Each structure stands twice: as structure tokens, then as C-alpha cells.
Amino acid sequence: MSKKLQGNERREIVLNWLKSSDRPLTGSELATKANVSRQVIVQDISLLKAKNHPIMATSNGYIYMSTEANEGVITQVIACKHDGVDTREELYTIVDYGCTVKDVMIEHPVYGELKASLMVSNRAEVDRFIDRMEAEQAPLLLELTGGIHNHTITSKEKWQIEQAIQNLQQKGFLLE
Numbered sequence: 001m002s003k004k005l006q007g008n009e010r011r012e013i014v015l016n017w018l019k020s021s022d023r024p025l026t027g028s029e030l031a032t033k034a035n036v037s038r039q040v041i042v043q044d045i046s047l048l049k050a051k052n053h054p055i056m057a058t059s060n061g062y063i064y065m066s067t068e069a070n071e072g073v074i075t076q077v078i079a080c081k082h083d084g085v086d087t088r089e090e091l092y093t094i095v096d097y098g099c100t101v102k103d104v105m106i107e108h109p110v111y112g113e114l115k116a117s118l119m120v121s122n123r124a125e126v127d128r129f130i131d132r133m134e135a136e137q138a139p140l141l142l143e144l145t146g147g148i149h150n151h152t153i154t155s156k157e158k159w160q161i162e163q164a165i166q167n168l169q170q171k172g173f174l175l176e
Contacts, residue, residue, distance in 0.1 A: 004035040011044045015053060024061030058119035059129040075154045076161050079175035081147045084140045090173045091126040094153055097164040102152040106141045116141060148175060
């Protein structure tokens with residue numbers, strides 16, 4: 001799109017792009033499509049969230065969380081403990097069974113619960129997340145808690161979650 005979109009019109013179009021996308025869209029992608037800066041998109045997303053649009057910022061971009069998308073989805077929180085070097089293997093283990101890792105949570109002694117959205121469903125998304133963390137030299141949340149953290153995982157099938165948990169346990173990644 002070559003024409004610079006303005007204000008409410010742009011936010012409405014960004015919202016439609018998010019609703020119709022089957023994958024997360026980055027701020028840079030949205031900015032290019034709308035012919036504005038990424039910072040303008042960040043502000044637009046904040047305004048849309050303030051109007052109660054269910055938009056989630058993930059490590060792979062923005063997604064629209066429709067209620068229909070969550071129908072029939074099984075959700076479980078798992079408690080994990082491992083070193084940061086095992087994060088890729090932990091996430092691979094979960095996504096290899098067809099599960100999505102929605103987030104990571106820790107219990108911080110000062111801030112209380114800290115939660116970050118991940119929304120990774122396959123190895124490529126896991127690799128993008130880990131590579132970005134390494135490129136930014138950003139610490140993993142588990143580093144603040146001696147490796148203890150929780151993940152919310154989802155799947156359409158209960159057996160997928162059960163198999164992922166069993167495999168995580170065999171690899172020693174679950175908090176006992």
C-alpha cells in the first residue's frame with residue numbers, strides 16, 4: 001500500500017489484517033503495509049487494546065485472539081525447571097506433539113507474577129524466538145527464578161498435552 005493511511009481508518013484496516021491473518025503479524029510488517037513507522041503501529045495497537053480488542057503481542061508478532069479460535073481448545077499450565085540452555089529442547093518437546101506454548105510465567109519475589117506471551121506452535125517459531133533472545137542478549141525469565149517457570153500450553157486434543165507432559169517428565173524438565 002503506497003498511500004499513507006490516517007488515524008481511525010488505519011486502525012480499522014490494521015484490525016482487519018490481524019483478524020484475517022492465520023499467523024502473527026509483526027509491527028514492521030503492519031507498518032510497511034500501512035506506510036507508517038513501526039512506532040505508529042505500536043501506538044495503534046495500544047489504542048485498539050484500550051477499546052477491548054483482544055490483540056496479543058507475542059514473540060512472533062501481533063495476533064487477534066477471537067473467541068471462536070479458542071473453542072474446543074484444551075489448556076493446561078505446567079510447572080518446569082531447567083537451565084536456560086535447555087529452553088529450545090523444552091519448547092521443541094511441547095510443539096512436536098502439536099501443542100502451542102502460549103506463555104511463560106514466573107513468580108518474582110518483588111513484582112509477583114510476571115508473564116510473557118510466546119505463542120509458539122512449531123520448531124520454526126521456537127527457533128525465531130530463541131534466536132531473537134540471543135541476538136538481543138535478553139535474559140530468559142527463568143533466569144530470575146533459578147530455572148523455575150510455568151507455561152500455559154494448549155491443544156485441540158488431550159492426548160497431545162498428555163504426551164508432551166510425559167516426554168517433558170522423561171527429559172527432566174518438569175518441576176517435581
